[in-house]
Amino acid sequence: MSRIAGYRDEEYIRGKAPMTKREIRILTISLLDIQKTDVVVDVGAGTGGLTMEAAYAARAGRVYAVEAKEAALALVAENAEKFGADNVKLIAGKAPQALEEIPESVDRVILGGTGGAMEEIFKWCKARVKPGGRVIANFVTLENASKATELMKKYFENVELIQVGVSRGEFVGGLTMLKAANPIFIITGDQR
Secondary structure, three states, rough: OOOOOOOHHHHHHOOOOOOOOHHHHHHHHHHHOOOOOOOEEEEEEOHHHHHHHHHHHOOEEEEEEOOHHHHHHHHHHHHHOOOOOOOOEEEEEOOOOOHHHOOOEEEEEOOOOOOOOOHHHHHHHHHHHHEEEEEEEEOHHHOHHHHHHHHHHHOOOOOEEEEEEEEEEEOOEEEEEEOOOOOOOEHHHHHO
């Protein structure tokens, strides 16, 4: 069972890079079932929210944070230092080309940003994820979720798709109003 830190959003050093919300990070890491010695890849790491959670779960393993935007990669580095995630390895560049810098087979892959190269990234995952490994893809748009689901079925087994809607309570005038976050599609698949 994965260990989950559950870091609060406000604990992260933030910039303009996107960050997966806390509830989605917790669910994603739980669905991945990261073991302490796993090698994990976070494609499109953004601020590093999922990277930090994966690093906590794989405390005796490695987490590769792949990010094309320099400012976002700098935030991942700052957050890794803040959270003491010394098992995080930064890879600058766009997937799938940047993924070739990973020198080993991997146990788990998180797909966030695919930069229009979704199928090529799935092909890399198929070739490099160990048997019994798992891939998870998080998307906010119907189109990307649909395409990812088709590709997950093409390359992996036991494919599941869920849609998650999270609302947070905001206290207004002594009352509680729920504010909804964007719904997220989470697609998982297992390597044979």
